[in-house]
Amino acid sequence: MSIVALKSAKGNKIANRQAISEVLLDLAKENKDILVLTSDSRGSASLVNFGKELPEQIVEVGIAEQNLVGIASGLAASGKKPFVASPACFLSMRSIEQIKVDVAYSNTNVKLIGISGGVSYGALGMSHHSLQDLAVTRAIPGLDVMMPADRHEAKKMIEALVEYDRPVYLRIGRNPVEDSYVSEDYDFQIGKAVTMKEGTDITIIATGETVRIALDSAEALQIEGIDCRVINMHTIKPLDKEAILKAAEETGRIITIEEHSIYGGLGSAVAEVVSQGHPVPVKIIGLPDEPAIAGKTAEVFEYYGLSVDNVKKVAIQMVNKG
Numbered sequence: 001m002s003i004v005a006l007k008s009a010k011g012n013k014i015a016n017r018q019a020i021s022e023v024l025l026d027l028a029k030e031n032k033d034i035l036v037l038t039s040d041s042r043g044s045a046s047l048v049n050f051g052k053e054l055p056e057q058i059v060e061v062g063i064a065e066q067n068l069v070g071i072a073s074g075l076a077a078s079g080k081k082p083f084v085a086s087p088a089c090f091l092s093m094r095s096i097e098q099i100k101v102d103v104a105y106s107n108t109n110v111k112l113i114g115i116s117g118g119v120s121y122g123a124l125g126m127s128h129h130s131l132q133d134l135a136v137t138r139a140i141p142g143l144d145v146m147m148p149a150d151r152h153e154a155k156k157m158i159e160a161l162v163e164y165d166r167p168v169y170l171r172i173g174r175n176p177v178e179d180s181y182v183s184e185d186y187d188f189q190i191g192k193a194v195t196m197k198e199g200t201d202i203t204i205i206a207t208g209e210t211v212r213i214a215l216d217s218a219e220a221l222q223i224e225g226i227d228c229r230v231i232n233m234h235t236i237k238p239l240d241k242e243a244i245l246k247a248a249e250e251t252g253r254i255i256t257i258e259e260h261s262i263y264g265g266l267g268s269a270v271a272e273v274v275s276q277g278h279p280v281p282v283k284i285i286g287l288p289d290e291p292a293i294a295g296k297t298a299e300v301f302e303y304y305g306l307s308v309d310n311v312k313k314v315a316i317q318m319v320n321k322g
Contacts (some may be wrong), residue, residue: 013176017115019151021046023158028057035075035082037061039068045085045115065090069098076108088114088171092133103167104142111161112169118259119292119300120174126291135264137169138237144168145237147208152181153234156188173209175297180211193240199229202315203247203254207233207266210257217311226319236266241273248278253318255283262286283314
C-alpha cells in the first residue's frame with residue numbers, strides 16, 4: 001500500500017477516455033500486437049484519432065457486443081493484445097456470457113473497457129446506466145475488475161495492463177473528472193490500494209471518480225477536527241485486503257463511496273473483508289435499490305448523497321457515536 005501526499009490537485013479536467021485513447025495510441029505504435037475493438041463506439045471512446053493513425057489496428061464490429069467480445073477472445077488466443085471499448089451498460093450486460101466463458105473461463109488476454117459507466121448517460125435513464133457491472137464482473141472467476149480515479153491513473157493503468165497477462169474489466173466514466181493526483185509520479189500497482197491521505201479517526205475508501213469526492217470530504221472533515229484517511233481502491237478485484245484491515249484496525253470506522261449500486265460493488269467487497277477479519281462499523285454510500293433518476297451526473301450524485309456534504313455528515317455521525 002503506497003502513500004500519496006497531496007496538495008490540491010483539482011483542475012485540468014480531462015476525461016479518462018481521452019487519456020486512455022492517447023496512451024493506447026502511443027503504445028500501439030510501438031507494439032503492433034495491440035489492437036482496439038469497438039462496437040460503433042470509437043467516438044464515444046475518443047478513439048477516432050486512433051483509427052485514423054492506425055487503421056490496421058482497429059476493428060469495428062458494429063452494434064454487436066457479443067460478437068465484439070468473441071472476436072477479441074479469438075484475437076487474444078492468437079497472440080494479440082486486444083482492448084475492447086464499448087459502453088459499460090451494454091458490454092457488461094448484453095455480452096456477459098461471452099465475458100464469462102470466452103474471456104474469463106478461457107483465460108484469454110482480453111482487456112474490456114466499459115466506457116460511459118455508472119450514470120454517465122444520466123439523462124437516458126436505467127437502460128443506459130451501468131450500476132450493476134462491478135457486482136456482476138467481480139463475481140466471475142478469473143476476471144479482474146478496476147476503475148481509475150483520474151487521467152493520471154487511467155494512463156498508468158493502461159500501461160500496466162499492456163504487460164498484464166490476465167482478463168480485466170475496466171470501467172470509466174464519460175465526462176471530464178477533476179484530478180485526484182498531482183502527477184503520474186507515484187507507484188501504481190494492480191491490486192494495491194493507494195493511501196491518498198493518512199488519518200486516524202475514520203477511513204473513506206473510494207473507487208473511480210468518487211475518489212475526488214473522498215479527498216474533498218476529508219478536507220472538509222479536517223476543518224471539523226476529524227482526521228480522515230482516504231484510500232483509493234482502484235482495483236476492486238483482486239482486492240487489497242491488507243489495506244482494508246489496516247484501516248479497520250487503526251481508524252475503527254469505514255465509509256465507502258462508489259458510483260454503483262449499494263449491492264455487490266466496492267462497499268460489499270469491503271464489508272466482506274471487514275466482517276470476517278476485523279469487524280467495525282461500515283457505511284456504504286452508493287445508489288439505492290431502485291432505478292436511478294434521470295439527470296446530469298452531478299444532479300444524480302447530489303440526489304443520492306454522493307456529495308461532500310453528505311459524506312461529511314455521515315462521517316461526523318459515525319465518529320460521534322464513538
